[in-house]
Amino acid sequence: MKLFDEKVETLCADITTLDCDAVVNAANSSLLGGGGVDGAIHRAAGPSLLEACRKIRNEKYPSGLPAGEAVATEAGRMRCSHVIHTVGPVWQGGTDGEPEKLASCYRNSLGLAEELGLKTIAFPAISTGVYGYPKDKAALVVFETLESLVPSLKSVEKIYLVFFSASGEEDFLGALPTEEKSPGGTVS
Numbered sequence: 001m002k003l004f005d006e007k008v009e010t011l012c013a014d015i016t017t018l019d020c021d022a023v024v025n026a027a028n029s030s031l032l033g034g035g036g037v038d039g040a041i042h043r044a045a046g047p048s049l050l051e052a053c054r055k056i057r058n059e060k061y062p063s064g065l066p067a068g069e070a071v072a073t074e075a076g077r078m079r080c081s082h083v084i085h086t087v088g089p090v091w092q093g094g095t096d097g098e099p100e101k102l103a104s105c106y107r108n109s110l111g112l113a114e115e116l117g118l119k120t121i122a123f124p125a126i127s128t129g130v131y132g133y134p135k136d137k138a139a140l141v142v143f144e145t146l147e148s149l150v151p152s153l154k155s156v157e158k159i160y161l162v163f164f165s166a167s168g169e170e171d172f173l174g175a176l177p178t179e180e181k182s183p184g185g186t187v188s
Contacts, residue, residue: 018079018122026126045077052073120160139175
């Protein structure tokens with residue numbers, strides 16, 4: 001589905017194979033790979049991604065990347081030119097600043113994409129896997145964050161919200177406000 005005057009599009013795909021400028025990695029704070037999307041991106045990118053992440057850890061974040069922050073690296077063997085790593089919050093029942101941290105993941109990743117002059121960026125469903133963030137609550141945070149950011153974007157022309165399964169995409173779309181699911185699904 002296309003949202004926000006077609007600047008945002010949802011799709012079901014393998015994020016590691018997309019032809020776009022940047023893929024966002026739902027990383028863990030170590031930046032050294034893991035399971036899920038993080039592991040898939042590290043495997044697809046190859047060893048140069050791990051080297052770049054180690055350098056970031058050594059030079060800037062020796063204790064690990066904090067939740068909500070974002071850093072960029074080259075993408076190794078992937079089709080995209082950059083990987084933007086962000087650490088989503090672990091769900092603690094919604095009382096530990098999780099919505100603000102999740103919004104920061106999207107805000108800071110898009111900020112980096114703008115700084116790098118990128119035109120297209122793909123996001124996975126950050127924090128909704130092993131970090132346990134409820135998909136419906138995450139969808140609303142993502143929607144509201146993008147609603148506030150999309151009008152001010154200068155270089156980023158297209159944002160892909162990528163889901164590994166059709167049910168993940170359906171869950172996201174099902175959580176959106178009803179008026180956003182009208183034909184065309186656009187917001188002015």
